[in-house]
Every structure is written in structure tokens, then in C-alpha cells.
Amino acid sequence: MNLHVFPTPEAAARAAAEAFAQAAREAVTARGAFHVALSGGSTPKLMYRALRDLPDVPWAQVHIYFSDERSVGPDSPDSNYGAARDELLTHVPVPEAQIHRMEGERRPLEEAARDYAALLPEQLDVVLLGMGDDGHTASLFPGTEALNAAGRVAANWVPKLDTGRLTFTFPEINAARERWLLVVGAGKADVLREVQAGEGEYPVARVQDPVWFLDGAAAEKLKRV
Ligand SMILES: O=C(O)[C@H](O)[C@@H](O)[C@H](O)[C@H](O)COP(=O)(O)O
Numbered sequence: 001m002n003l004h005v006f007p008t009p010e011a012a013a014r015a016a017a018e019a020f021a022q023a024a025r026e027a028v029t030a031r032g033a034f035h036v037a038l039s040g041g042s043t044p045k046l047m048y049r050a051l052r053d054l055p056d057v058p059w060a061q062v063h064i065y066f067s068d069e070r071s072v073g074p075d076s077p078d079s080n081y082g083a084a085r086d087e088l089l090t091h092v093p094v095p096e097a098q099i100h101r102m103e104g105e106r107r108p109l110e111e112a113a114r115d116y117a118a119l120l121p122e123q124l125d126v127v128l129l130g131m132g133d134d135g136h137t138a139s140l141f142p143g144t145e146a147l148n149a150a151g152r153v154a155a156n157w158v159p160k161l162d163t164g165r166l167t168f169t170f171p172e173i174n175a176a177r178e179r180w181l182l183v184v185g186a187g188k189a190d191v192l193r194e195v196q197a198g199e200g201e202y203p204v205a206r207v208q209d210p211v212w213f214l215d216g217a218a219a220e221k222l223k224r225v
Helices: 009-031 043-051 080-089 109-119 170-175 186-197
Strands: 002-006 034-038 062-066 068-070 126-129 153-158 163-168 178-183 211-215
Touching (some): 002 009, 009 043, 009 126, 062 080, 068 080, 163 170
Parallel strands (some): 126 178
Antiparallel strands (some): 153 163
16 A cells, blocks of 8 residues: 555645645646546545645646535535535636536436536546545445446445435546545544455455555554555
8 A cells, every 4th residue: 555644634634735736737747737536525625725725736727526426516515516615616716617516416316427427538637535434435335336337427326325426436536647545533444454454345445556645543553564
């Protein structure tokens, strides 16, 4: 595992923010644009707060996507887009036309998934992901149908949450140039240990060659090689 362990959640998030800035500069120099998918949940907010204050980020050439979205609209407190808008996108000069929201409020979700796949670039530069304490990532939850979906974006019914989700599929996640997992907190330590040991059937284990940004609490039970 490509591990980067930091003393606090804020330090791990800042490291991910600095890596974002560096990757953006490199992508823009090499290809004229940086195409990045943000993840959901609460952890990315720490990164957004660090990232919005960093200098030398080529925001005019950054294209923002999302690796998953809840089945809600942009103004819902549950919206992954809404969190990114409030904590990052209203603080930095990314052109509005380069911010690509997943339409979680649309029905059927399958049509929203199809249309979102059509607007994706040929290859994303970075997919930023998190991990739940059940080992899910994006909205690829254990035991759900989208785990084996073949397209780029799927609508996924999540029985344990009794809700539908929009999510990148593993083919899409693994086709990106890089995959980063920002995971913090003691609640993730047991699953992380099992993932490192190759135990369990956790969806996150199917993310190929990720870079892990961890705090000490999440990494507590890992073998440091
Ligand atoms: O929509 C979501 O909830 C996320 O995409 C999800 O995969 C998240 O990354 C994990 O659940 C971790 O969430 P926390 O960062 O809140 O622990």
C-alpha cells in the first residue's frame, strides 16, 4: 500500500490538498487541463478548507466532477456537490461551466447516470475517494449491484440506506490516471487493517493502486512496511 500517514486529520487533509495543487499544475503543464473527481462524505471538507487557501492552483483550467452523489438536489444538506460548493467552489475561481454536478434529484437515476457518463472526459486525472467503516467507497457499497456494473456511472440501490445513489463504477475509477483515498479516524482502522491483509470482501480493496492519505488513528492497526 502506498501509505502517507499524518498525525491529525487536518494534516492528512492538507497533504491531500497540496497533492491536488501539485497534480493540477502538472496536468495543466502537460495537457492544458486538470480533470478531477471529488468524493463525498465529511472528510473531504477538511481538504476543501485547506485547498481553497493554497496559492498557485490553476483554477481556470480545473474541471470538477464527482465520484458519487446522493439521490438529493444540490441544496440538500446531504448533497456531496453542496458540500464542495459551500466549502471550496464558492471560494475559488473555477469557471462555472467546468463544474459538473451529478443530478441526484433526477428520476429515474439511471438516466442521470447515463447523461453523466456522456459528459466525462476520456480519462480523469485524479479520482479522490473516501472509505466508509463498512469498506464502501464512492457509493459502491458491499453487496450492491453497482459493484459489478460495466459502464462508467451507475445508479445503485443501497438497501441498508433504503436509498438510491449515483456512483462511478470500478472500471471508471480504475481508468483514471490516479486514485487517492483520504481516510481518517479510528472508526476506519479495523477495515483498513483487513484491506492491507487482503482479508474480507471490501469494495475499497478493488480500487487499484491508490495513494492513501491517512491520519494516525485510521492507520493505527496497519503494518508499516
Ligand atoms: O457519498 C458518500 O458518503 C461518499 O462518497 C462515501 O463514499 C464517503 O467517502 C464515505 O462514506 C466516507 O465518509 P466520511 O468521510 O464521512 O467518513
